[in-house]
Amino acid sequence: MRALLFTRPAPDSSASVVVDVPPPTATPGRLVIDVEHAGVNFVDVMARRGDPGYVVDWPHPPGLEVVGLVAHVSEGSGFHPGERVAAHTGRGGLAEQVVAEESLTRHVPDQVGGPAAAIAPLTLATALLLVGGAAPRGEDLSLLMHSAGGGVGAAVAQVAPLLGVSRLVGTVGSEKRRRQAHEAGWPEVVLRGDDLDDRLTSAAPGGFDLVLDPVGTLLSSDLRHLAAGGRVVVFGNPAGGALGSSPDLVELIRANASVGGFSASRLAAARPDRVGRALADALEHLAASRVSVAVDVVDGLEQVPAVLDALATGRHAGKSVVRLHPA
Numbered sequence: 001m002r003a004l005l006f007t008r009p010a011p012d013s014s015a016s017v018v019v020d021v022p023p024p025t026a027t028p029g030r031l032v033i034d035v036e037h038a039g040v041n042f043v044d045v046m047a048r049r050g051d052p053g054y055v056v057d058w059p060h061p062p063g064l065e066v067v068g069l070v071a072h073v074s075e076g077s078g079f080h081p082g083e084r085v086a087a088h089t090g091r092g093g094l095a096e097q098v099v100a101e102e103s104l105t106r107h108v109p110d111q112v113g114g115p116a117a118a119i120a121p122l123t124l125a126t127a128l129l130l131v132g133g134a135a136p137r138g139e140d141l142s143l144l145m146h147s148a149g150g151g152v153g154a155a156v157a158q159v160a161p162l163l164g165v166s167r168l169v170g171t172v173g174s175e176k177r178r179r180q181a182h183e184a185g186w187p188e189v190v191l192r193g194d195d196l197d198d199r200l201t202s203a204a205p206g207g208f209d210l211v212l213d214p215v216g217t218l219l220s221s222d223l224r225h226l227a228a229g230g231r232v233v234v235f236g237n238p239a240g241g242a243l244g245s246s247p248d249l250v251e252l253i254r255a256n257a258s259v260g261g262f263s264a265s266r267l268a269a270a271r272p273d274r275v276g277r278a279l280a281d282a283l284e285h286l287a288a289s290r291v292s293v294a295v296d297v298v299d300g301l302e303q304v305p306a307v308l309d310a311l312a313t314g315r316h317a318g319k320s321v322v323r324l325h326p327a
């Protein structure tokens, strides 16, 4: 079977190859999926660069989220060959076949299309876990998110209103992504620039209840715009550099502020029940048409390195999924 591999750390597609590799096998608790569609994510860019903690060994098979048909199960499995499933794969999803933990695999309702289901395991599940797990309890919550024009940004815009958020403000790094963020459902979008603080203060004079920060270098600003009792969640590091120091604890006490981190893959390893539940919720929301994220479908694994190049250089628009063409 064919798979995309990163043969060594690289800032571009110079070490990305699509090659024949031995097919995976099912073992107790793990099934094999014939992949139909797979999500392409910024996390794949970080793995391609070899950012610390993203790759165990080389060559690395990227790909964290797939939809497809169950190909093989081992004895005692709750799944059967031919069933349509979506799975958080952790790695190896950008391939014709992938092995997935059954605890991170869920059946896909008939009415959910392949491209939409392919972004449920990581992109939509991450949005649900970030907002549902981290938001202070209550109604009429306000939420600020950076990089609102990307894939996770689009997902957050869709799920946040389902989870008690009534005020959504996004930031973006370019004018192009401001338009994308609006199209994805963000009613207010601020271009990050010298006047960011002023713009956020006028958008939410009392601060935000939840700040979702995938940029990682904006924590001081995040804390300045946090409401009392609010929470900042840092969950990305797209530049791949140092993220700066932790905030002063006395300042956190005085501001009634919380700062946390989030990693879907680490949570999948430690608490697969929570990630599996988020995947099931995402598929239910899609089936009920409560969420809908625009997805750009590219054909074949050979197209993926160019999508990753566009993501790595900030040129990418929206959310991409690759359609597989098994031999």
Ligand SMILES: NC(=O)c1ccc[n+]([C@@H]2O[C@H](COP(=O)([O-])OP(=O)(O)OC[C@H]3O[C@@H](n4cnc5c(N)ncnc54)[C@H](OP(=O)(O)O)[C@@H]3O)[C@@H](O)[C@H]2O)c1
Binding pocket: 040, 041, 042, 043, 046, 122, 123, 126, 146, 147, 148, 149, 150, 151, 152, 153, 171, 172, 173, 174, 177, 214, 215, 235, 236, 237, 238, 239, 262, 263, 264, 265, 311, 312, 313, 314, 316, 318, 319
């Ligand atoms: N912790 C987790 O479990 C988890 C799970 C999924 C995704 N993530 C993170 O969430 C973020 C969004 O992921 P995504 O797949 O949906 O990607 P994306 O948002 O579609 O694309 C990445 C975005 O990052 C921003 N960015 C900021 N600095 C950048 C840099 N130096 N190089 C390139 N882009 C830069 C750009 O938006 P602006 O310029 O508008 O800021 C860009 O659109 C990523 O940082 C990713 O690592 C984390």
